[in-house]
């Protein structure tokens with residue numbers, strides 16, 4: 001696990017080494033499409049290009065200007081960080097990521113150990129009468145691995161969760177990732193996993209897929225930009241769809257149901273939690289987890305490992 005400033009600096013270094021020109025401290029303020037290209041206005045100047053890739057996060061200006069009428073849904077997350085030494089002894093000896101399904105009303109809480117620090121927070125993943133600040137305060141008060149730390153007030157962030165609004169199972173992003181000469185990657189394209197809120201992998205991967213499509217559009221035909229939306233749908237479509245269903249089941253159920261299931265079916269419940277952790281570790285897909293769960297419901301008495 002890594003602190004973002006460190007990771008982001010490393011990524012920027014890679015881009016510059018590969019030939020990208022870096023303009024720091026310069027904000028995009030407006031964009032417009034014209035025949036054969038895109039114009040980007042910043043607080044320092046004006047740029048023209050054949051294509052534009054919006055990688056400007058959840059409140060993407062590229063999306064606001066070039067993808068009007070797009071619908072999307074964000075969920076609230078609160079996060080704080082602890083830097084420096086001493087770390088709690090539990091973190092020193094067992095550098096374990098904590099995931100707490102009881103921390104939030106309809107989501108989860110986390111503690112992620114980093115080098116000389118921790119990040120921790122709560123995210124509320126299912127719409128409803130959530131009170132994230134209350135969940136955060138309770139979580140940091142009761143979570144053992146945070147005991148004795150002075151906790152800075154959390155910062156609130158919206159997470160642009162994929163699939164919450166779309167009923168289009170075939171392609172939830174239809175027309176929302178590519179329009180004419182513009183495409184959106186990462187949070188700007190709402191490519192955030194609806195079960196875990198994981199977005200970094202999808203931001204990086206969508207950037208790679210966007211690069212392939214832009215390359216092909218430059219070399220062959222501008223219409224090849226559309227391939228980007230198709231590849232995103234192929235790689236993430238079903239996974240995100242299933243993750244959204246799982247999210248409604250896992251986080252939507254009252255916590256008392258989880259406690260009851262844990263007490264009444266301890267082995268089966270532990271098995272489901274183990275699978276959830278395997279998804280976190282990237283060892284299991286959402287579709288695989290879904291298959292196992294539905295299989296278990298269909299054949300409740302069959303022996304399982």
Ligand SMILES: Cc1cc2nc3c(=O)[nH]c(=O)nc-3n(C[C@H](O)[C@H](O)[C@H](O)COP(=O)(O)OP(=O)(O)OC[C@H]3O[C@@H](n4cnc5c(N)ncnc54)[C@H](O)[C@@H]3O)c2cc1C
Pocket residue numbers: 026027028029055056057058060061077078079121157158159185186187188192197198199200201203
């Ligand atoms: C509290 C919290 C915890 C999270 N934890 C995790 C985690 O543990 N693991 C994980 O995988 N994901 C996590 N995520 C999600 C993850 O942070 C995002 O999905 C990821 O950062 C998306 O990357 P991005 O490059 O698309 O957008 P961002 O990282 O948001 O980057 C957008 C960039 O665009 C710049 N920008 C914006 N507007 C303009 C403008 N007008 N002009 C110029 N530049 C502009 C911004 O300054 C920023 O540098 C978390 C999110 C939150 C809110």
